[in-house]
Amino acid sequence: MRILPKALMTVLLLTVGCGSGSGQGKDGGVGSGSWLPLKVGNRWTYQVTDVDGTVTAKVQGVTAEQAVGGDGDSKDMTAFKLVTGNKFNDPNGDISFQALVDDRVVRFRELSINGASGAVKKEEYFGAPWKLRVDTAAAHTDLGANWPESYPSFVVDKPKSTTTTSDGGATVVDAGAAADGGLVTTTSQITDVWSVTAVDEPVTVPAGTFKALVVRRMADSGRGTDKSFWFVRGVGKVKETGVGEQTEELSSYTLP
DSSP states (O other): OOOOBGGGGHHHHHHHOOOOSSSOOTBOOOOOSOSSOOOTTOEEEEEEEOTTSOEEEEEEEEEEEEEOOSSSTTTTSEEEEEEEESSTTOTTSEEEEEEEETTEEEEEEEEEEOTTTOOEEEEEEEOTTOEEEEEOSGGGSSTTOEEEEEEEEEEEEOOEEEEEOTTSOEEEEEOOSOTTSSOEEEEEEEEEEEEEEEEEEEEEETTEEEEEEEEEEEOOTTSOOOEEEEEETTTEEEEEEETTSOEEEEEEEEOO
8 A cells, every 4th residue: 555645635634524423522522432433434534654754644444344255264254344545445555354343343354455556465364363453341441451362363475585695684585476376375373462551541633632542552573563552432543653663643534
């Protein structure tokens, strides 16, 4: 997925608008509803600030409710299709299939898309209990809550090979395909550790000031960096950041 500079997103931000039928107002009052409302037509626009200060924007929207598809134990389950790109339902945006299962909003399947061609670069799907996005259970929204999340991951990708350069360094190159001309599926068991670091914490983002639940995800070794997420009832994720990572802040949202 290719994200446009913020300057090129001005018209988009104006058309997306800001509103919520059940969430908090900009005064940060107590909200109601889901910590992550999933409904076809819901969309969120984020201001993305890179570590070098570069500012861009992205839109994440719920575009459909359909079968997850692909492989894995969730392929026949019905989930919400979320597309993240430069506009709502961007044809070259990244795709994720998510749903509320019991008290947990989980990811079943993710597709990374080439922003120029629209081709799938990588697919990853998860086995039960699937990859957590936010746990809405009372025990996991209390201050100080701490728990592990373990789930199997299946990455479908072109294989990589490593060659050694003349100066002794290593360069990773694309081998092109598996020996039989297909792709390779890499299986691993992932364990992330989640914790609740704040409850009803005031947070100000371009979309307004809210009171948020703040959760931290300590990623499994080699699977990314530790991140913190700010969720607001009836609105969804309003902020995301991590050490050495870009920061996402909600700039507008539409919840029909």
